[in-house]
Amino acid sequence: MTFGESTRIVTARLHNERSWTISSYLAAGGYQGLRKALTMTPKEIHDQVNTANILGRGGAGFEAGRKWGMLRQAQPVYLTINGDESEPATFKDHALIEGDPHQLIEGAVIAAYVIGAAQVFIFVRGEFPLAIERLQAALNEAYDYGAVGANIFASSFSVDVVVHPGAGAYICGEETALLESLEGKRGYPRIKPPFFPAVMGLYGAPTIVNNVETVSNLPWVVINGGDNFAALGEGRSKGTKLLALAGHVKRPGNYELEWAKVTFRDLIFDPALGGGIRDDNELKAIIPGGVSSPWIGPEHLDVSLSNEAIAGIGSMAGSGSVIPMDHTTCMVRAAWRIVRFFHRESCGQCTPCREGGGWLEKILERIEMGQGRESDLDLLMDVCDNISPGVSWPPAQTTICVLGPSMPPSIASGLARFRDEYLAHIREGRCPFPPDRLPRRLARV
Amino acid sequence: MARLNPDNLAHAEELIALYPHRRSALIPILHVLQEQDGYLSEDGMAHVAELVGLEPVEVRGTASFYDMFHFEPVGRYLVAVCTNIACMLQGAYRLLEHAEETLGVAPGGTTADGMFTLEDAECLALCGNAPCVTVNWRFFGDLDPPEFDKLVEDLRSGRLDGEVPAHGTLSRVRRRHALTAGGSAGSASDQAALPNAIQPESDTPESQGPDLPAPGTHLDLSTRRSTTATAVVDAKHLESPK
Structure with missing residues (x-):
């Protein structure tokens, strides 16, 4: 199998010269999808998206078309794009916003057309100023070009898009926390139900x-x-x-590949992809889908690497971040x-x-520092059990959102x-691995 | 320090006009305030509270939730060394220790000349270039200790001024268009039937507004030292045959 033959959709233009500018985008066929979309009815596009079965790429893997179909019939409707990428070792959206805004x-405008959104907010993580600058510059160009704003491409469809910067809080990637933040509040996840912003979202209005x-x-679809x-x-x-491949591989980076057609072995060891473990070390464990996912082994x-296959071995594909760790890595x-990380980023609402x-x-710190006791292992599991009863997978939760239950795996x-x-x-x-400068002098949370 | 200066006040009003509710502009305006003073002063937050219709304590209570906002002055350059898992696996703690020695401060500390504040940061989403550092959130990846020292030297000498503005500046590109799409937000009667929906404020500009000025449009948004855009998705990673 040649991975280069894999169709590239979202990264097709990323290595073009000044790919973030409208001239580069138009030269590569940009905005043809929107032009075509405006000749179709929203339902026709929705049907295409349902046929495509696009699973949400943020981590939960919910079908985008089905989500759109859950909108409460009320006005106004808002569309919010979640660009608050903060999951450790996930860096794909960052590259997409900077490289192809x-x-x-x-x-976003196509999605707004389908759901009849009154306004679109693109929430970009505050720590991405280059992404914010390029996206805002692109949006200015798109308004001038007639692709955003009033009577888009001389159609009867109008929508405004606003780039909204975050200010540094992992939890704002949780969609209800994101909406709170967008309302100008602390990023506290909302109590469920209602489970879906499609029912009650931004300002209480139905929101995707x-x-x-x-x-x-x-656009490709x-x-x-x-x-x-x-x-x-x-x-x-x-x-x-x-x-997003990070950790102990020779060639870390973002790789767009046909879904479910690649194994962990391909991704990590193929010379065109990860290229193997650094220094040809032995693979010890893999974090397969972001740091909330249970670790798997060689x-x-x-x-x-499909949703179903990874779920089948008791973990998850999550956001698509894969972190192999070699045999020199201390698991504690x-x-x-x-x-x-999760402790620092806990919003503090739930005990x-x-x-x-x-x-x-x-x-964990005292075990790593050589001051642990054997009873600590049970204590760890006991605390985990209080956060996520049963410490099973998928995790149960005693909290408003899934941040807490992301610690036990x-x-x-x-x-x-x-x-x-x-x-x-x-x-x-003591830790049997070569010393790293561990927490001694680190600031307390 | 001060309240928003006239330019920034105008900028704040532009931001408020982009949202159905004034409060939504709070965080964007706080970024403007932090750009002005380098941190969020009490006077500044009180001014922002007036603008968005909140009490000062509500502004502070919101701002304090977010890691990017500072309530005391910090250095001209906020140097954030990522130590999260992907960077840790590539020696981030050794880099952090080196940064402490080079700058002479612990995480959270500011150098005596007011140039640098060091931070022990969470994942900055540049994991393909671990270990990575941001300076005022501008990215520098694949750093070893000598490269870190070179970075510090370049910052001190002003060689990176074009790429790394002083702390607080989030976006040097300003929005050029007021909202133009207008009243597609549904009729008032639709909303009256919805007890949960909050009514948009009546002062939301719905008609065509004048185009806003265009500061920052001269900026070339390519980067010399940041590696995010080019190296993260490298064509050869994606194209070379097996």
């Missing part, structure tokens, strides 16, 4: 929240048809997926860093997450696989 705008990569697929999109991939995982290398340290995160971080899957390594830390009174 017009594609995002075109996709779509991920950057999801809507970036729309409109031009080429939903059936051509659905011809790529397998099962529920249709089209292509942008996989025995899973031949599992396909890796779990500690992930839990530290199990706010307090449990701190407990877990401290227990690293610990539970790490302990199940590397219990001896945890015990070695405790019995030897």
Whole structure:
């Protein structure tokens, strides 16, 4: 199999000269999808998107067409694009906004046309100023070009798009927290039900929240048809997926590949992709779908990177971030860093997450520092159980959102696989791996 | 420090006009305030509160949720070293330790000359170029200690002024268009039937407004040192045959 033959959809233009400008975009066929869309009815496009079966690319994997179909019949309707990419080791939307902002705008306007949105807000993570600048510059160009604003391309359809910067909070990637933030409030996830912003979203109005990569697929789908999109991939995982490969590989980066047609072994070891583990070290574990996902091992290398296949081995494809770790990696340290992240980013509304995160971080820290006790292993699982009862997969939750339940998987899957390594830390009174400058002098959360 | 100056006040009013509700402009306006002073002053936040119709404590209470806002002055350059998992696996803590030695401050600290504030940061989404650092959120990837020192030197000498504005500046590109699509937000009678829906404010400009001025349009948004745009998705990664 030659991966270069894989159809590229969302990254097709990313390496063009000054790809973020409208002249570059138009030279590469830009805005033809929107022009075609405006000759179709919203329902016709919606049908194409349903045929394409575009799963949401933000992590939850919910069908975009089905989400649109859940809109409460009321006006106004808002469209919000989630560009608050903050999941550790996920860097695909960042690249898409910086590299091809017009594609995002075109996709957003198509989506707005289908759902009849009164206004579009593109929420971009505040820590991406270059992305914000390029997107705003592109939006200015798009208004001048007639692709956004009043009577788009001389049609009767009008919609405004606003680029909205975030201000630094991982939790705002959770869609209801994002809407709170967009309303000018603290980014607290909302209590469910209602489960879907399509019922009650921004300002209480029906709202669709779509991920950057999801809507970036729309111009291609409109031009080429939903059936051509659905011809790529397998099962529920249709089209292509942008996989963000980081960690101990020789060639980290974003790779857009036909979905479900690539295994972990392909992604990590193929010379055109990951190129193998650094220094040809031994692969120890893989974080397969963002740091909320349970870790898997080398025995899973031949599992396909599809939603269904990864779910089948008790983990998830999530946002498409894959992190292989080699045999020099301390599993306690890796779990500690992930839990530290979630603890720092907990919004503080729910006790199990706010307090449990701190407990877990401290227990892992003392094990890593050689001051753990054997009973700590049970204590870790007990705290995990309080955050996510049963510590099962998919996780149950005692919290408003899934941030808290994202902590136990690293610990539970790490302990199940590397219990001896945890015990070695405790019995030897030190971390058996080469020292890293661990938390001693770090600021407390 | 001060309230918003006249230019920034005009900018704030433009931002408010982009949303159905004034409060939605709060965070964008706070970025403008932070660009003006380098941090959020009490006077400045009080002024913003007046603009969006909140109490000052509500503005501070919202702002304090977000990591990017500072309530005390910080250095001209906020140097954030990512230590999250992808960067940690590539030696981020060694880089952070080196940064502490080079700058002579611990995370959270500011150098005596007011040039640099160091941060131990969470994932900055440049994981294909780990370990990475941002300076005022502008990206510098694949850094080893000598490259870090070179970066600091370039910042000190002003060689990166075009690429890295002083702390607080989020976007040097300003929106050029007022809302133009107008009243597609549905009729009032539709909304009256919806107890949950908040009515858009009556002062939302719905008619065609004048185009806004175009500061920043001269900017060339390509980058010399940031590697995000080119290296993250490298054509050869995607095209070379097996």
